[in-house]
Amino acid sequence: MQWTKDLSVGVEKIDEQHRELFEKINDLVAAVKQSVCKYKIGDVIKFLEDYIEFHFGEEERYMVEFGYPGYEAHKAQHEKFKANFSELKKELPKLEGGTKPGSYDLSVETNQVVVDWILDHIAKVDRHLGEFLKGKV
Ligand SMILES: [Fe+2]
Numbered sequence: 001m002q003w004t005k006d007l008s009v010g011v012e013k014i015d016e017q018h019r020e021l022f023e024k025i026n027d028l029v030a031a032v033k034q035s036v037c038k039y040k041i042g043d044v045i046k047f048l049e050d051y052i053e054f055h056f057g058e059e060e061r062y063m064v065e066f067g068y069p070g071y072e073a074h075k076a077q078h079e080k081f082k083a084n085f086s087e088l089k090k091e092l093p094k095l096e097g098g099t100k101p102g103s104y105d106l107s108v109e110t111n112q113v114v115v116d117w118i119l120d121h122i123a124k125v126d127r128h129l130g131e132f133l134k135g136k137v
């Protein structure tokens with residue numbers, strides 16, 4: 001998955017974090033696809049989770065600081081993603097060696113849950129925020 005210009009929300013600092021987020025998600029998808037040992041997957045998840053926490057926190061801070069009217073709804077989406085991600089996190093370390101039944105399904109699920117959500121969120125919800133923040137930050 002690649003960040004492209006059409007995913008820009010118009011605020012450089014947020015775009016930069018989204019690019020970084022994509023790199024971390026790619027690391028996770030690669031780790032799952034290669035079915036590396038559970039320790040490696042655990043490390044990648046931890047890394048991604050920390051970055052998600054940081055990035056959502058930054059956007060929420062901007063929303064509060066500038067009185068964004070869509071704050072509650074946007075924050076609720078972040079919360080929902082974090083909850084889904086913790087569910088996924090419980091499943092992923094079970095992938096050991098990639099030979100167990102369900103490994104492939106889990107890999108596909110990772111792509112769907114993480115990648116689809118992020119793309120959709122950036123293209124719609126973050127873009128609205130970006131339009132609001134333009135010229136303010
Ligand atoms: Fe967001």
Ligand SMILES: [Fe+2]
Binds near residue numbers: 059
């Ligand atoms: Fe974002």
